[in-house]
Structure formats: structure tokens, C-alpha cells
Amino acid sequence: MNNIVTPASIIEEARLFAKEHIRPYTTRFEENNGIPRSLINKMGEHGFLGAVFPPLYGGLGLDPIAYGQMTEEIGKACCSTRSVLTVHTSLVGQTILRFGTEEQRSYWLPLIASGKKIGAFALSEAETGSDAGSVKTSYINHEDEYAITGRKKWISLGHIADFFIVIASCKEKVTAFIVERDETVTSTPMQGLLANRAGHVAEITFNNTRIPAANILGKEGIGLSHIINTAMDYGRYSIAWAGLAIAQEALESMATYARQRTQFGQKIYKFQSIQQMISQAVVNVHAARCLCLKAGQMRSENHPDAVVETIVAKYHTSKTAMQIATDAVQLHGGNGCYNMYVPERLFREAKILEIIEGSSQVLQGIISEFGLKKYYTKAHE
Amino acid sequence: MNIAGKIREFIQENLVVWEDDISFSDTDNIFQLGFVNSLFAMKLLNFVEIEFDIKIENNEIELVNFSSVANMERLVKSKLMQAHE
Ligand SMILES: Cc1cc2nc3c(=O)[nH]c(=O)nc-3n(C[C@H](O)[C@H](O)[C@H](O)COP(=O)(O)OP(=O)(O)OC[C@H]3O[C@@H](n4cnc5c(N)ncnc54)[C@H](O)[C@@H]3O)c2cc1C
Numbered sequence: 001m002n003n004i005v006t007p008a009s010i011i012e013e014a015r016l017f018a019k020e021h022i023r024p025y026t027t028r029f030e031e032n033n034g035i036p037r038s039l040i041n042k043m044g045e046h047g048f049l050g051a052v053f054p055p056l057y058g059g060l061g062l063d064p065i066a067y068g069q070m071t072e073e074i075g076k077a078c079c080s081t082r083s084v085l086t087v088h089t090s091l092v093g094q095t096i097l098r099f100g101t102e103e104q105r106s107y108w109l110p111l112i113a114s115g116k117k118i119g120a121f122a123l124s125e126a127e128t129g130s131d132a133g134s135v136k137t138s139y140i141n142h143e144d145e146y147a148i149t150g151r152k153k154w155i156s157l158g159h160i161a162d163f164f165i166v167i168a169s170c171k172e173k174v175t176a177f178i179v180e181r182d183e184t185v186t187s188t189p190m191q192g193l194l195a196n197r198a199g200h201v202a203e204i205t206f207n208n209t210r211i212p213a214a215n216i217l218g219k220e221g222i223g224l225s226h227i228i229n230t231a232m233d234y235g236r237y238s239i240a241w242a243g244l245a246i247a248q249e250a251l252e253s254m255a256t257y258a259r260q261r262t263q264f265g266q267k268i269y270k271f272q273s274i275q276q277m278i279s280q281a282v283v284n285v286h287a288a289r290c291l292c293l294k295a296g297q298m299r300s301e302n303h304p305d306a307v308v309e310t311i312v313a314k315y316h317t318s319k320t321a322m323q324i325a326t327d328a329v330q331l332h333g334g335n336g337c338y339n340m341y342v343p344e345r346l347f348r349e350a351k352i353l354e355i356i357e358g359s360s361q362v363l364q365g366i367i368s369e370f371g372l373k374k375y376y377t378k379a380h381e
Numbered sequence: 382m383n384i385a386g387k388i389r390e391f392i393q394e395n396l397v398v399w400e401d402d403i404s405f406s407d408t409d410n411i412f413q414l415g416f417v418n419s420l421f422a423m424k425l426l427n428f429v430e431i432e433f434d435i436k437i438e439n440n441e442i443e444l445v446n447f448s449s450v451a452n453m454e455r456l457v458k459s460k461l462m463q464a465h466e
Contacts, residue, residue: 099439219439225422226442233423302431304391307424369397369418378401 007066010051014070017046018077026078027339029198033189035081037160040088041115043081048074049089050113053097057109065296068241075245079349080198082245086238086357087156088112092119092165095231096178099218104178108163120161121231122152122179122204130362132167133224137206139168139175144213148177148206158202159189165231166206167223174223177211184209195348233307235357236314240295243317243353244288250321250328250346251281257332257341268331277327284324288317308370315363318353325350384433385454391428392450395421407450422447429453435460 021042029035043049052067053059062070075082093112096104111117128134137150148168152158163180179185187202218227255278258269268274291313298306328343329336336343354360382390385407396403396416403416411417425447430437435457437446446456 101439219442222422222439222442225419226426229420229423302427304394304424304428304431307420366418366420372399373394373397 005047005060007062007069010047010060010062011066011069011073013046014048014073017043017048018073018081022074022077022081026081026198026345029078029080030345033191033197034160034200035078035084035198037118039081040084040118043074043084044113044115047113048085049115050093050109052089052094053109053113057097057105058113059109063296064237064299065293068237068292068296071238071241072245072248075242076249078198079242079246079345079352080196082238082242083156083196083199084118086235086242087121088119090234090238091121091231094234095165095176095227096217098230099227101214103214104217108178117162118157118160120155120157120164120204121235122155122158122164123167123228124154125151126153130359132228133169133174135167135169135174137166137168139170139177141170146177146211146213146216148179148209148211150206152204152206154190154201155187155204156196156199156201158204159187159200161187161200164204165217165227167228169223173221174228175220176217176223176227178215178217179206179209179211182209195345195352232357233310237295237299237310239353239357240292240310240313240317243314243319243321243350244285244292246321246346246350246353247281247285247288247317247324250324250343250350251278251285253342253346254278254281254324254328254331257335261333274331277331281324281327284320288313288320291316305370308366311358311363311366314353314357315360315367318350319360321346321350321353384457385450387432388429388450388453388457391425391432392417395424405450407454409450410448411450412444412448425453429457433457433461435464 021039047060048070050059051062051070054061071082071085074085093109096108112119123132125136127136137148137152139146139148148166150168161181163178166177166179168175168177184207186205190201190203193201258274258278259267261268295306295310295313298309325343325346329347332341332343335341338344392411397418398416405411405414426437426442446452
């Protein structure tokens with residue numbers, strides 16, 4: 001790695017890293033049920049895993065836009081590998097950076113940045129998805145320690161995680177804990193997923209898992225109002241760029257294939273309907289990029305509407321990714337349905353982004369509230 | 382604008398009520414009135430920290446500190462005083 005890290009150099013480094021260490025193996029990762037731990041360690045060595053943390057905690061101090069662009073480079077090559085940034089760095093690391101005590105930050109963040117410990121975010125359960133406050137995983141307090149019992153589902157990186165941010169409830173209180181894996185924690189990988197197949201998604205059981213009071217993240221009772229909402233905000237920003245990554249990759253595959261494939265004695269880009277698909281993809285990718293950049297800019301400025309702008313970006317890019325990936329499959333014909341060509345994987349991966357970190361339907365509620373407020377013109381009359 | 386005014390303006394911008402003539406006093410509990418959505422508590426904390434350049438400690442993230450304009454003003458003033466001591 002160069003001694004001087006600039007945003008541009010780290011983004012370029014991520015691109016080259018993806019080219020060398022990720023792209024050639026993406027299908028193999030899926031078939032072998034997971035990205036290797038050694039890949040995550042290498043990402044740590046390059047500084048990607050702590051890219052947004054301040055140097056004090058082993059990070060590179062990247063601003064939100066550069067972090068997004070770095071995420072895009074990894075995400076273009078492999079969504080499961082990108083999920084390490086979304087989950088381990090953003091949902092877990094950035095939330096510890098925001099709400100952790102100084103002890104928690106100085107202990108965990110360097111371990112996250114280096115990849116020495118892998119973190120996962122354990123919120124969802126079989127019966128609890130969008131309605132995050134209704135978690136059944138429960139905790140009880142014994143003097144200066146807590147004990148957690150419950151079963152989490154859909155936990156990305158869950159099978160290889162060394163520690164978790166676990167969301168649990170006690171009566172009306174929802175609380176986040178930093179929980180290290182021990183013998184009371186068991187995980188079962190989830191097979192049969194549409195996508196994110198290399199992301200070590202697992203069910204995790206906590207069986208009376210003891211945690212010192214010092215491992216509460218934030219404070220007892222603010223798990224939903226502050227911790228989940230903050231973590232999801234970081235996660236959504238990451239997913240906004242992940243959607244852009246899929247859309248961009250799909251567009252590149254379309255442009256390339258259209259110039260190479262010949263039917264009826266001519267390259268298929270000459271057909272008007274193919275041009276239409278490509279032109280729509282170009283416009284949508286450009287628009288998606290503007291939204292990501294705008295959200296990133298507002299996040300750098302700590303703008304109060306950055307949260308909503310991030311939601312707008314995530315909503316748009318995830319939908320755009322699905323649309324363009326669908327068109328990319330179509331444009332590739334039979335080859336689009338074959339895993340020797342990228343659209344097959346992008347098509348599966350795009351759908352996930354419309355569901356995680358706030359489904360499109362849940363986000364529509366928030367976006368419409370924002371619009372009803374912001375674009376109400378009576379006050380101007 | 383004074384502290385209470387800035388807080389009031391922020392809350393007003395984030396209300397999710399659609400009648401034109403909604404009003405609330407400085408001592409009304411805005412969470413109890415149901416005027417805000419689930420993202421509001423987080424946004425409010427970010428706003429207060431950034432706008433007044435203070436760091437709210439985890440143990441100060443009590444609903445009571447954030448429930449009304451008056452309570453938030455009290456919290457912000459005490460933090461600003463601490464910072465100047
Ligand atoms: C690959 C993958 C990785 C994941 N990784 C993680 C992880 O690391 N950690 C974790 O905690 N979870 C993870 N999840 C779980 C994910 O967060 C949930 O799937 C998501 O929150 C949606 O919840 P659900 O699946 O229970 O769907 P539900 O909430 O049951 O939703 C079902 C349908 O109802 C709609 N709906 C729900 N509520 C509303 C509403 N208020 N208004 C309108 N429509 C609504 C939804 O949009 C959806 O169409 C992962 C999921 C997948 C697929």
C-alpha cells in the first residue's frame with residue numbers, strides 16, 4: 001500500500017483489489033458457500049474495513065463520498081464481499097463509532113479495521129423484520145451483567161462473526177449489546193438463498209449468553225430509537241452505493257455484449273430496442289449516481305435531511321439496479337441466464353437490495369411523509 | 382435566533398401532521414402528542430449536537446431531556462455552561 005492515502009488512491013486500490021482478488025472468484029465463492037476469511041483479512045490490510053473510521057482508531061478517515069465510491073468498486077465485483085463493508089464496517093463499526101464509549105471504540109474499532117475480529121448485526125428474527133421494535137430475543141439483568149436468550153435469523157456474516165451487535169428486549173425496553181461469540185452462541189448457515197450466497201448468512205442462537213454491563217451499546221432502552229435507526233442509516237448509505245454498483249456493472253455488461261454479439265448479420269446494438277435499453281440504463285445510472293453523491297455530500301455536511309436523502313438514494317438505486325439487471329439479462333438472451341455471465345448474478349443480487357435496510361415499501365412511507373411536508377406550497381401562497 | 386427558537390424551528394420542520402394550524406407549547410411533550418416519526422429521536426440528537434456544537438453523553442439520552450422545547454433548552458444550556466467552565 002502507498003504511504004500516502006488519498007481518497008482517489010484508495011478508490012483505485014479497491015478497483016485493482018477487486019480485479020485481482022475478487023472478480024475471478026465470485027462464482028466460486030457462491031459455490032463454496034462463502035467468501036474466505038483470508039479475503040476479509042486482506043481487505044483489512046488494505047485499509048478498506050476501517051476506511052471511514054478516524055485514523056485514531058486504525059481508519060483512513062475517508063469522507064462519506066469516497067467511502068461510497070470505494071464501496072461501489074467492491075460491490076461491482078461481488079455483492080457478498082461488499083456486504084462485509086455494509087455490515088461489518090457500516091452497521092457495526094460506524095454505530096460503535098457513533099454510540100460506543102471510549103473504551104468500546106478504542107477496543108473494537110481497530111479490530112474491525114484490521115479484520116482481526118468480524119462483526120455482524122443481529123436484529124432480524126423469524127417473526128421480526130420491518131417492525132424492528134418487536135424483537136423476541138430477550139435479556140435479563142443480573143447485577144452487573146446481562147443474559148440474552150433468543151434466535152436471530154438472516155444475519156449476514158453471522159456464521160463467521162466473532163462478535164455481534166445484538167438487539168434484544170426486556171419488557172418495553174429495546175437495547176443493543178456488543179456480544180462476543182462464546183460456547184452459548186451457535187450459528188447455522190442459511191442454505192438456499194436467492195443471493196448473498198457467499199455472505200455467510202446464518203441463524204444465530206443465544207442461549208443465556210452472559211454479557212457485562214459495559215457491553216451495552218449506547219444505553220439501555222435506546223436500542224430502537226437511536227441504535228437501530230443510526231445503524232440502518234449507515235447501512236442504507238452503503239446499500240445506496242451497492243445499488244449503484246450493480247446498476248453500473250449491469251450497464252457495462254450491456255454495452256460490452258451489445259457491441260460483441262451478432263445476430264441477423266449485425267451487431268445487436270444496431271437494434272432500436274437494444275439501444276432503448278442501453279439509453280434508459282445510462283440515464284438511470286447517471287441519476288442514481290447524482291443521488292448517491294448528493295446524499296454523501298449532505299452527510300459530510302451533517303445536514304439534518306441527510307437521513308432522508310440517503311433513503312431517497314437507497315430507494316432509487318435499489319430499484320434502478322433491479323431494472324437494469326433485468327434488462328441486462330434480457331439483452332444477454334440465454335447467456336443472461338447462465339452464471340458464466342455477470343447479469344445472472346446481478347439479477348439475483350439486485351432483488352436483495354430492495355428488501356434489506358428498509359424495504360422499498362417501508363421507505364416509501366418515510367419518503368412520502370418528507371414530500372408532504374417539504375413540497376407543501378400553501379405556506380408560499 | 383435563540384436556543385429555544387432553533388429547537389422549535391427544527392421540530393416544526395420535522396412534524397408529521399398535516400393540519401395547517403398545529404401548535405405546541407414549549408412544555409408540550411412532542412413525543413406524546415404523536416407529532417413525530419420513528420426517525421425523529423435520532424435526528425433530534427444529531428441536530429442538537431451539531432447545531433450547538435455539544436456532545437450529548439449516552440447517559441443523557443433520556444426521553445425527558447428531549448421531550449419538549451423547554452427541556453431541550455435546559456439540556457443545551459447546561460452543556461454549553463459545562464463547556465465554558
Ligand atoms: C440476504 C439478506 C441478508 C440479511 N442480512 C441481515 C443482517 O445482517 N441482519 C439483520 O438483522 N437482518 C438481515 N436481513 C433481514 C432483513 O433485514 C429483513 O429481511 C428485512 O428487514 C425485511 O423483513 P422481513 O423479511 O421480515 O419482511 P417483512 O417485514 O415481513 O415484510 C414483508 C412485506 O411486507 C412489507 N411491509 C412490511 N412492513 C410494511 C409497512 N409498514 N408498510 C408497507 N409495507 C410493509 C415489506 O415491504 C415486504 O414486502 C437480511 C435479509 C436478507 C434477504
